[in-house]
Amino acid sequence: MSAVFYKQWFKPVNETRTPNKNAEHIRYIGTRPGAIKNEGEKHGLFGNLYDSDTLEVKHKIKDVMNIVKKKSEEGKNIFRSVISFSPENAAIKVGEPITKEAWQELIKQQIRIIAEGNNIKMSDFKWVAAAHNTPSHPHVHIVFWDERQEIRKNWVNPKVPDKIRGKLVKNIFEDELKEYYEKRDEKKYLLRDITNEMTGEFEAYLDKMSKREYSTLTDAEFFSDKPDSQFCKYLAQRLFEIRKEIPKGSLKFEYLKPDVKDKLISLVRE
Template sequence: MFISILIYKQRHRSPNRKDTPEANYAHVRYIATRPRVLKNEGMNHGLFGKMEPGVIQEFKDWKEIARRVYANSRKNITMYRSVVSFSEETAKELLLTDQKSWQRYIENHIMTIAEKNGVKREHLQWASAVHGEKAHPHIHVVFWDTSVRAKNPYVPPAIPGAIRRQMIKDTFADKIRLCGQVKDESLRSMRKITDEMVDEFERYLRRMKPEQYQEINRKLDEEAKL
């Protein structure tokens, strides 16, 4: 079985900190312009996303979005930062070979991220960029809820965990079934993928390539601080 690694991380800076608006602006600049970002066609940055329901936009100016994030932060609106990463082998297997393919992937999964955080589709705004790191290609997503100003933006660890599980279920459904050795074709097409199956799948992956799993985690933790 092909080794399939998906890592999801989510953080935010407290809206009450004085330096949060500047830090969130800098984070958008970082994800949009850092070396190895997959750039929008004809542009010097790679920021895309949605400021309203509809098709994905490749933003003409990353600074416009960064200014919006800055203004939201000044209003104490929480700017959530998330990242989805794969091993190099998995990205190739999923045909995540260019920015357009990553755009399609995150569009298929953005509502999992939003809904698990209690954000409705009509209130969701998000901006994203892909970093084509060879060993751990990944996509950053900054997202926020336009309907509320969260007074307590604490996110229990169970929420990122639930997002990771659901994304694994949706991305690797066939592999999880194979890992569970479901041999009956009728069951394979009907059986619900449970959290327990996902947990076993992840334990299997960590046993197979623990160093690779840990190294991707470490590098993403470093990026999350920027």
């Protein structure tokens, strides 16, 4: 499962019912069961609608619905998006129990990624959100638009939300990613050191051996029985078939094509 789930979409701008649907979506995210409500309010909306210095939305939900409906009627794309975590990751990144303030702080830190991913200047980026404390997948809905948008969009490249999700993962789990890569690289280098050490010892061992001892080693210890001639012929045939697929030049394994590497690995294991 992904560390962060992100998706975004919008209703067709040219449909007559879209403004009303966008307004109703605000009611849905702000008041549905599980929405973390604002103190003294019947909704849980927060965002950058009125004053960029605070994320508080103290207006009635109908006021926010009217703003979204009006912007939609002007031909602006009203994007709907969701950021979601597994319960385990939510506990790490948003806290346990999850609070509205924790969600606000996280979205405040990451909202620029969504704006930049959609090529919207922060000065023109307006958004409203509501967090839902759903046990199986705690999430936050974010509705946003470009205040200065003049050309209607009928399609957005699917790569846009994918890139946004990737950047959200890097930002939100920055410390965990660093720790993971450090541990992974440490193991990689440790394995390489052990291999080099073992290889060095083995080579030193061979250097001290006489030809007779070396012959005995290869005949007795490596092959308890004489290798089957038919099997050797089969392996040689396999090897030369693979050789035909390797361009002239360096035969270093790291430079080979992935499919050729797979064939060689399979042959070595066999």
